[in-house]
Amino acid sequence: MTQPPGRGAGGGSESTYRALAGLVMAATVRIHRPEPGYAPDGSDRGFLGSGFFIAPSWALTCAHVAMEGEGRQVNVVFKPDPGSAETAVEGTVVAALPEGRHGPAGPGEVRVPTASGGWPAPDLALIRLLRPVEHPCVYVSERPAGMFGGGSVLYTGWTGGGSGQLTRFSGRCQVMGTFGDWAEDDEQMRLDGDRMYPGLSGGPVVDLARGEVVGVLKSRSDGTTGGTSIGVERLRTLPVPPGAVATESDDPYQAVFHAHDRYHADRHGSPVGTDRTWADLQRELGAGAGLALSPQQRVDLLGRLAELPPPLSTRSLLDLLDRLPDTHPTEHHAAPRGWRDGLGTLYDAPGGDSALELILRYCMSALSAERPYVLPSTQLAEASLWDWVKRMAEDRLSRKFRHELAGLRHNGRLTLDREHLRTPAPVLEPTRTHGAPCVLLQLEPRGWERDRYDWRIGVVQHTGDVLPVAEDSRGTAPEALPARLAGPLAEAFRRCDAPDDPAVLQVAVPQSLMDLEVDGWHVPPDGRPLGVLRPVVIRRLDHRPRPADEGPDEREARWNRTMTAPMQAAVVDCEDGMRVPVAVVEELRGLAYETVPVLCRYGHRPDPETAAGLGRVLDGGFGVALWRRRAAEPAAVCADFHRRAAESVSGARTADQLPKKVHELRRGVRAGRTETYWSDGVALYWDDPHHPLPGTDQFLEAP
Structure with a gap:
């Protein structure tokens, strides 16, 4: 696969690749059955497969791994670094795509190991931890998996190899193409070039040119090497809540990716510690958000967008994108659902000042968009995003464009009060502190x-x-x-x-x-x-x-x-x-x-x-x-x-x-x-x- 322009130079040093692999493996987990008396000692007792932390208190894996637990309950075991002790925490499967092994196996399922029982694509599952623990998280691409920065990917997971003791495993493969139909949710990426072992299903697949997770390892080949991967963007097809969304947690998709983006923005912006962050390594790889933003600017922007309430709906987000010049959001495999997804559709715009102008126009549209709900912190989030827009424009764009942005901000604020009435303000309930003993x-x-x-x-x-x-x-x-x-x-x-x-x-x-x-x-x-x-x-x-x-x-x-x-x-x-x-x-x-x-x-x-x-x-x-x-x-x-x-x-x-x-x-x-x-x-x-x-x-x- 040739290297597309503006999508990462792919010229990172081996030190950078090792550091990237370390970040990925630190966030890679094992999925076990919740057996009584289980001790996380590296044994393969109750081992179901691999997974990875996608956001604080959330793990992503394959459905055929997670749904082998009992009553949607599993144990998530992780070890952030070689010197630390293993931690086991109970989790519950919040969503599986699809929810069951319905229908005949698709054309891609011939490669699924017999032990998995065969699970139709997209074969993804979100696990929510049932108690708070500190753990690292991967960086997930905001672009569809097919938009690789290069042809080489890193994959990690856990495997026993028949020894009875589990061990970490990592390897590299080449993207050989796809099979299946994206419109039917069964598209899978074909990987080849390295041997894959039982137990790796559910582990992360990382685009090495950009330094971001793009997929979940689904199956290993019946042959000697390779297997298949599912694009992480398939999570966009999670069911939309049937009723009104009043808080971020009402929609698991928005809850997960808002938490993901805040996590990475917080860590990159923190002066505590000296370890390289995902954005640091992406910069060393020469990656970026198209031609407009550096990795550091991107993670900062995504963190600010994640402070806003999400788009009202996928339709409202598509309409917003359609009003921007030179954007084609419907051409991507899975329609964008959150602010980060919409931003990812803009990275292939023409270069120069117009690329940054497009992103800033998108931010202004997010500022004035109708909200599904409003929180006490929403006004501060809007001010924070506006400050970022002004700073970027003042540093790189013309005075004429900055004047246009100021007009958009003024006009947008005039409509916010009316648009924000979709969800009524919460009514304070009386408390017992004064009227009762x-x-x-x-x-x-x-x-x-x-x-x-x-x-x-x-x-x-x-x-x-x-x-x-x-x-x-x-x-x-x-x-x-x-x-x-x-x-x-x-x-x-x-x-x-x-x-x-x-x-x-x-x-x-x-x-x-x-x-x-x-x-x-x-x-x-x-x-x-x-x-x-x-x-x-x-x-x-x-x-x-x-x-x-x-x-x-x-x-x-x-x-x-x-x-x-x-x-x-x-x-x-x-x-x-x-x-x-x-x-x-x-x-x-x-x-x-x-x-x-x-x-x-x-x-x-x-x-x-x-x-x-x-x-x-x-x-x-x-x-x-x-x-x-x-x-x-x-x-x-x-x-x-x-x-x-x-x-x-x-x-x-x-x-x-x-x-x-x-x-x-x-x-x-x-x-x-x-x-x-x-x-x-x-x-x-x-x-x-x-x-x-x-x-x-x-x-x-x-x-």
């Missing part, structure tokens, strides 16, 4: 007896009065607390709960215990975590006394503001992915009263500065704060945590809604909803100054 658990360490706690449980009336339920001043060991408190808490909840409306649990502790995960307690031991069953918030017992001459109570003023004005999040201990000290109290007090401080790096305790930083936030008069208890890896990228925390705070709008919002997030983590995994281990400080905690000497006095 809640449960108060007070834990105090015994200063003279290490790791022992006194506790009190009471019911807080809407007036702020506390009715006692139980107490114990004999000292309870921390590991015994959940079991010891199960009965008293159950009684307190019974007094407060209403049908489908669980009472809030307020946990009052000194600052030294604010990392205690009461929301993770199983009470009773065979039950679900408390934070899944009901809202759980933290209060502080040891507040710094306010000097008499300090003037009006700033805590009350801040609290009142968060109850009446839309809240906004502010990350106070992390900038550009780097840990920074929390500002001094005087500077924190300069933040707007509706600000909710967010601590990204609290999980790095017991570092003294971490604890001191939280103390400064609490001493700054804030009644609401969020922090995550989980310590991130040293090179972990935290941009998604910042983004999601800000969305959750602004989405809750006012402080009375935030306990319910965090409760929903905890339920989502438990239910395996990937869009909530960022919140795993998040704590909510929620301390109403109008209802101060009672003193220990009067806690058990009935009102």
Whole structure:
């Protein structure tokens, strides 16, 4: 296959190719049956085939691999680098293309191994992980697989070779053409030149000229070498949700690829770590987005497009593309479905300034497009994309064209309010925080007896009065607390709960215990975590006394503001992915009263500065704060945590809604909803100054 102009020079060094292979293999996984007692020790017990992480918490493989699990449940096993331990996490098959082995085998199925039972093309399956884990992801092309930058591809996977022990495997093949009919979803790419072994099905196929995944290995040849591959763009044929789409997660296709593009934009833009990213290696390969964008510019743009709500429909996206000059979106095998797909149709436009102008016109169309829904973050996403467009135009294009863009932006903003009414704005539901009782658990360490706690449980009336339920001043060991408190808490909840409306649990502790995960307690031991069953918030017992001459109570003023004005999040201990000290109290007090401080790096305790930083936030008069208890890896990228925390705070709008919002997030983590995994281990400080905690000497006095 000849090298098309503008599609990557294919002149990377062997060092670049090795680094690329390392990124691919780090994201390649094994798919196993969920057998009881399975230990990820490299054995081939229950091994079904290969796959790869396509986005955070999402794996892609062949349907004939994933559907051999039991009840659509599988184990996904991965090992990011040779020195790390293997990790096994349960997953569920969210979608398979097609859903079953219906109909006779197509012409391409003669090459499918007998063990697979034969599965019609496209033979793809998406697996969603059922708990949050950190893992790398591949970069997936936004162009159809047939648009190769060159003829050579890399493939990876796992195979046993009959030895009983599984091992990684990689090889190179040449693209020999295709067979099958793309219109019938059975087109497959023919690969030849290297031997393929059992177990490799479901592994990624990488275009070496561009450094991007273009396909999924489907089968090995009946002969000595080669096999077939399915283009990743076939995922565009996933079923469209039948009803209105109100959130990104309602459509698995958009959820996966928005998460994919944000993942790569975040990692390439992060100053944390020195390892080369996919965009770095694509630059070394001489690849790019046609003649208009460098790999770095492309990944940045895709990340910004992924912050927008998706196109209203495939038809609306095709209409948008048809209005652009020199574009032919319907000529591609699978119609574009997301913003990234539409961008991929523009890469073959003529070169020069016109190529960049076309991409910027496309971005302006995305800015003014009708939305299926609008989020609190949508306006910021639009501003971010507009800033990118202006910067690119100012750097490379004429003043006349920049004037035209400004006009498009102005006209587009005039129509947004009308177009965004397709999905009605969410209606805030009333909460129980003021009109109904809640449960108060007070834990105090015994200063003279290490790791022992006194506790009190009471019911807080809407007036702020506390009715006692139980107490114990004999000292309870921390590991015994959940079991010891199960009965008293159950009684307190019974007094407060209403049908489908669980009472809030307020946990009052000194600052030294604010990392205690009461929301993770199983009470009773065979039950679900408390934070899944009901809202759980933290209060502080040891507040710094306010000097008499300090003037009006700033805590009350801040609290009142968060109850009446839309809240906004502010990350106070992390900038550009780097840990920074929390500002001094005087500077924190300069933040707007509706600000909710967010601590990204609290999980790095017991570092003294971490604890001191939280103390400064609490001493700054804030009644609401969020922090995550989980310590991130040293090179972990935290941009998604910042983004999601800000969305959750602004989405809750006012402080009375935030306990319910965090409760929903905890339920989502438990239910395996990937869009909530960022919140795993998040704590909510929620301390109403109008209802101060009672003193220990009067806690058990009935009102």
